[in-house]
Amino acid sequence: MKLVNQQSSKLYLVMIGISGFLAVAIGAFGAHALKGIIPPERMVIFETGNKYHFYHTIMSLIAIYFSEFTDNRIWKWASGFFLIGIVFFSFSLYALAITGIKILGAITPFGGVCFLVGWAFILFASIQSRKVP
Structure with missing residues (x-):
């Protein structure tokens, strides 16, 4: 089980690295x-x-860090929601700004909801965690 968690964390770190680069x-x-x-x-x-995009990439990295030092998988869920939120929120705003196609703004709130869910998971995991790094 530890190996699966390590591979999962590595995948998250790769995605976070790509997100930061982008x-x-x-x-x-x-x-x-x-x-x-x-x-x-x-x-x-x-x-x-x-x-x-920047804020939530950094927060995703912090959440993965905390997931490694606690036994609470909710931190990874938070990280995942932040990354999904970046795709829907930030990339829809990039596309809207570049193209001017206003309908693209209809996608943005889905990303905002993902950000909110990620932050709710951070809150829940923080309350639930017994040890903090």
Whole structure:
């Protein structure tokens, strides 16, 4: 069982690494390639997606760290919801900002709900955990 948990954690760490890499690359793309090309109000949308992308990548990493030092699997659930939230929330905002297609904004709330669920799991796991690293 320990081996399965280690492999699961490694997969999460790979996904978090990809997410962090993309947050930096997409942020740089927005700052350098999009400035002056898309209207300022859509640039704000892009930057909001990038900000939440960073926040939740970092929080996902913290949740995986805590999952390794507690016996509570809820931390991994939190990390997973943060990563799913990034896909729906941040990437829908990136697409909306770049294309201007407003219907893409209808996807964003699903990501927001995933973020909220992840934070609720953090709260629940924190209350439930007996040991903290």
